[in-house]
Amino acid sequence: MSDLVRRAEEWLAQDPDPETRDELGRILDAGDAAALMDRFGAKLEFGTAGLRGELGAGPNRMNRVTVMRAAAGLARRLGPGKHVVIGYDARHNSDVFARDSAAVLNGAGLRVSLMAHHWPTPVLAFAVRHLGADAGVMVTASHNPPRDNGYKVYWGDGAQIVPPLDAEISAAIDATGPVDRLPLGDEWETLSDAAIVEPYLAAVTALPTGDDRDLRIVYTPMHGVGGEILLRALAAAGFAPPAVVDAQFTPDPDFPTVAFPNPEEPGAMDLSLRLAEKVGADLVIANDPDADRCAVGVPTRDGGFRMLTGDEVGGLLGEYVIEHTSAPGRLVAESIVSSSLLGKIAKAHGVRHAETLTGFKWIVKAGDGLVYGYEEALGHSVGSDLGLPVRDKDGIGAALTVAGMAAAAKREGRTLLDLLDEQAERYGLHATAQASFRVADLSLITAAMERLRSHPPQALGGRAVRSVDDLSAGVDGLPPTEGLRYRLDGDARVVVRPSGTEPKLKCYLEVVVPVTEPGAVPAARTKAADDLESLKADLTTALGL
Structure with a gap:
């Protein structure tokens, strides 16, 4: 306790913030050892x-x-x-x-x-x-x-x-x-809108968005900072103003309408989907609070709406960008936890394909000629024959390109769901899902990974484990990273890794169901959903969380 008190007092002496000084002073006055350990027992x-x-x-x-x-x-x-x-x-x-x-x-x-x-x-x-x-x-x-x-x-x-x-x-x-x-x-320079935002907008509006603009969009920035920039980008590209979710448009650090300000989280998109039904939208677009991610929702054939997964958007955008670029030596890239579909699309179009570790710091370094990169967690970096305007995930550029793709499909009497079905017929239905385990104690994640290594599962979801890659040893020329990858019989895959930014253990599941005849996609989707649930159940047992 005395060492914690000493470190806290040293911290207090240098802290310029009256709010955190008051916080720490109250903890010291109360002699709260647990609070001191929580703040000074680690960094x-x-x-x-x-x-x-x-x-x-x-x-x-x-x-x-x-x-x-x-x-x-x-x-x-x-x-x-x-x-x-x-x-x-x-x-x-x-x-x-x-x-x-x-x-x-x-x-x-x-x-x-x-x-x-x-x-x-x-x-x-x-x-x-x-x-x-x-x-x-x-x-x-x-x-x-x-x-x-x-x-x-x-x-x-x-x-x-x-x-x-x-x-x-x-x-x-x-x-x-x-x-x-x-x-x-x-003595520092203050960057004005004209100095940096306008050049950024010029760069992203030069992405391959086509010429079609007849589209009704609903948009939310999820209480973040993307709203003004996205509206300006859509206008500069020639799209009509979207219907915005007013309650989520103004930046608010408390994110009052959502439990977690992440479009992937349950309930986060409820206001957007309700507005989409009300206005008869063709497309729903959401950015996360710093607008580096882009989520996409579409009308279903029964009159409702659903959100597409990051992998579904990744397959659609990947093929769209390939079809709208022509430079020799083009490359598309994805993380190792993303769907294997992009690799099959690239092979069919004669374009190079690369897998990298998770994170755009790796994806954008996949190689020369990169025109598109993505990861399943709603991150996309869209480029053109001139390269990537942003060497990181960019929810604004992705939103513009998705809008262009959806508008082109609408002109042909199709929707993004039709495009997904067509991809399933060409390449097989690639269905993915994620199982995440949020913990209060990070030691539980370490114990779960040790359990998998000491008692590796022989089968998952009724499929035999064909091979196991310990990513911590480095595989396929990739740098070492904490994680395990299981390849299963019947063209299925599971990757288990700790999150790099949150106290979570993340599991990424994929099954591929062949589509052998026209009209067989709905049945393939049903089978894939059942297979993914079986994988989740067995994996949860194996993890012991």
Whole structure:
């Protein structure tokens, strides 16, 4: 207890934030050992996803001290004279953390460009390359709960950092002394709308969206920062203004209408789908709070609406982009947990295909000629023959391209569901699902992974396990990462991995059902749904969670 108190008092002495000082003072006055252990018994680790965690006092929380230390570590790794662009979303303290970062970086002798407003993450990723900067920082926790915030670092190539940069920056952070001794600057450039948003909009509206524009769209930014930019992008591309979910349009860091501000979460899209039914929409589009993800909903044949999975959108967008680009040596890429459908599409069109580790930091580095990359968690990076305008997932560019694809289908009397059925007939029905286990104690995830390794399942969902890849050893030329991949009889696959940003164990399931004759897709979907449920049940038992 005495060591925790000492560390807390040292933290308190350097903390510039009266709110977290008050929080920590109350904990010390109360002698609350559990609260001190929670905040000072561990620390947020800086990795390839940067930092992300709950707001509060101490090294195991996101706060001004944690952020200033991160900025000081980044400054040390870059060195004086380098240029850093900083962006931020509308979460609690995002603007404060951005200004603190600017002050620390500028005080260390770096040139800083700070965005004038809370704008989407893809705008920051675009800005790094557009301005020729050496690095970028985005203060965001994406779709995490309201009490979280985060700190993402981009390098000069416009992509998120990968090893060994993460370890080098982390070591520099650890070498940082008390933040109240850091020199602070106040001479940074403020990036206006004209300087960065307008060039970004010009880049994404040049994506292959076709010429068709007859489409009724419903849109929600999920209380985040994508609303204004998406409306401007649609208008610039020639689409009519969408019907917006008013209750979710204005940025609000408390996300009052949703339990989790993630379009994938149950109930998050209810307001959008109700509005879509009311206005007779052709398409529903949602961004997550920092607008790097794009969710898509469509009318069903029985008069309702349903959300497409990230893999369904990935297959549709992948084929659409391939058909609307022509440069030699084109490449499409996806993460190892995404559907195998994209690889079959690429082979049929004579286009190169690559699998990478999860995360767009890997996808955008898949190789030269990349025109499209995606991961199943609603992340898409759409390019053209000129390449990717954003070397990260971009929910605005993806939304524009989906709208163009849906408008073209509508002109032909078809819907995105018709396009999905046609793909199933050509390549087989690729059905995917995810099982996620959120835990309060991360040791439960470690124990579950150890259990799978020591007692590997021989069968899952009635299918024999044909092979097991331990991803921690590195497979197929990929860097090592924590996870297991099971290949099952009958063209099925399961991947189990801990989340890199949330206290979750994630399981990714895929079954492929052949479609042997026209009209057989509904039966194939029913069989696939049953097979996925069987896989989930057996996997839950094997994990012991």
